[in-house]
Amino acid sequence: SAVISQKPSRDICQRGTSLTIQCQVDSQVTMMFWYRQQPGQSLTLIATANQGSEATYESGFVIDKFPISRPNLTFSTLTVSNMSPEDSSIYLCSVTQGAHEQYFGPGTRLTVT
Amino acid sequence: GESVGLHLPTLSVQEGDNSIINCAYSNSASDYFIWYKQESGKGPQFIIDIRSNMDKRQGQRVTVLLNKTVKHLSLQIAATQPGDSAVYFCAENAQRTGGGADGLTFGKGTHLIIQP
Known part of the structure; x- marks a missing residue:
């Protein structure tokens, strides 16, 4: 399976600021996704990061709050904008390989104070 | 580290x-399911x-069963080991309102x- 890395692994940020999370894959992949995992909860899909076009957002998530870039087939960024304590979560990127198999990065643990 | 299982159902074996x-x-309408650890x-x-x-479907020490009639999925782990301790999530590949292909919907975990 693909090796996926994320930067930073964790961060503590002040409310009102923004943080950009990077996701790097060691091979070219078609589909990349961003998920959020709030403390003690399951994962929720934020958006599909489309290469060469705008991301596709799920209900409840908007581009102004979570802008996403996908400049090539191995890299994507997710920005958490104008952060509030409610944004404290683990943010995970994932990629699809094969027909549907989806693999996850290690996650970025964000705490907003 | 933070426990991802803090608010989740617990199974002790x-x-x-x-x-x-x-x-x-x-x-x-889901046509594909995955178990994660x-x-x-x-x-x-x-x-x-x-x-x-x-x-x-069977893997090494694991078996997944799917009952579409009652929309139920199970993961069986044989001869559990200490390293099996974790949070387990099921996920389904369902049609999404945003139209994103392959995005997964996760269960509660x-x-x-x-226990030794």
């Missing part, structure tokens, strides 16, 4: 016993998958604890 983790899914401080790890045209 003796080391060496078999464990069964259950999951109910909601979308009858998540250890504290790590991302979800792919365990096994199954397509909707199958009822059962179960915290599996292996």
